[in-house]
Amino acid sequence: MKIRIILTLVAGLLAGLGPGVASAEDWRIKLFPDETDKSMQNLMTPVGAAIQIGGGVSDFTNDRMRDRTEPAGSWQVRAVIGTRSVIAGELAYVGTAQDITALGLDRDTTLVRNGLEAAVRFNLPIVRDEWTLEPFAFVGIGWARYDLINDDFNTSDVRENDDVGVVPLGGGFSVSYQNFMVDTRLTYRPTFDEDLLRGGGGSDNWAVTGALGYQF
Template identity: 35%
Template sequence: MTRLVFSATFAAGLAFASTAVAQSPATSGDQQQPDTSNSDTNTNNSDTSNQAGPTETNSNSGGITREGNVIDRTGQSTTDPASSTAPANEQVGAEAQTTVVTTPAYTPAAQTNAEEYPYSTSDAMGIGITAGGGAGGFTNDTLRGATNVGGEWDVRLTLGTRTPFAAEVSYIGSAQSIDALGLDQDAMLVGNGAQGALRLNALPGEAVTPFVYAGAAWRHYNVRHSGPNVSDVANSDDVLEVPVGIGVAGHVNGLLVDLRGEFRASAFENLTERSGGDDGFVFDAADPNAGMNRWGVNASVGYEF
């Protein structure tokens, strides 16, 4: 009986051991079997990466990013530690391209001093209108003895008050008493005419400038009297005058002041004959008529544009 029980127990143990041995390889194979789906996926990804090559993307930080590498503008390649698919020793160089834009330096416009006047524009030329008067008389002996120092007046337009050269156009007038046998005691010798002159400014553009001038004028003389003229003095005469003079002009805030003195040589006089002897400077010494050369000083004021 005992032997029968032992035999049954031994047989059961062999059967259990055989079952354990048969199940152990299958379990171990199940545990060690690799995940073919993941492996296939990785293999496909690896093949795709190797076939497509590295991928380049632009980086906002100023470089070119290639998978696994960052290329800066200087051409240096640095490995991106976040990427593991690109080879660690791959370096891609890129030449830096720099565009230089040169902007011309700003040059401010030249500032013109308010006290200085350039000569290139009509506005800076200077235009003056003046009116004034003074005193004057004859220099030749005959008429100097027959007349008194009288008054003179003028109205003048000047083009170029601020430039080296200026042009003047003037109306001229004069009046003085004349005393001759056969004339009324209140007889007057009145002259009216027109004049043109060229002027040279010594200090153009300055507030005050000396100047010299010369020109030509025509003057018509008329003897005004209340009674009949029974003298040897003609009632009227037209003469040519050549004025030369010197003066000084000043202009401040549009106000123009002009002071000048002059000598006026005359020609073609027929007012009266010489009283005899040397009559002073005349253009024609053989002419029997008295010379009518004049001197004058005057001042005028006006406005400068």
């Protein structure tokens, strides 16, 4: 009953996108891909694969880091295998950049993060004709490198660079039509082995992002 209500609401939101898109009765959960489905006919892979490019906003959760930084702009490139199956794999490059201020640090300094992440993703594909709606959750492991750039001097408690381990986890929602898709997600990244601030201070962070993708 709850699933039918959710599908009805989503179908109503999609009503203006095209003829027949809003009929909730024709939407169905498809846990395993079927080559006879219209949603699969434009894809070259049996489970669906995609390349996504996007961005968003990110920030630290630790008070010591937030006191020294502004929210970050975030960008990402992600490869997904299994967009049309219940279990998928993801490999992503994730970057951020944000202003940082601290006593003894050049005011023009920017804190830049670059990292790689791999994740297992759990999908709930809901299909109708060439449309797919897909809530998902994910958890993974990764590495990130923080660097201070544009700093001519630094006698502060912020180190010039730091390599940290990350555990990306979260959830999101994607909408796809034929080969094209839109992906939105909320990610929380607990970190370990971090040492960016002298005297301690975690690098845990969150991000809200969106991406455009192409499936094949």
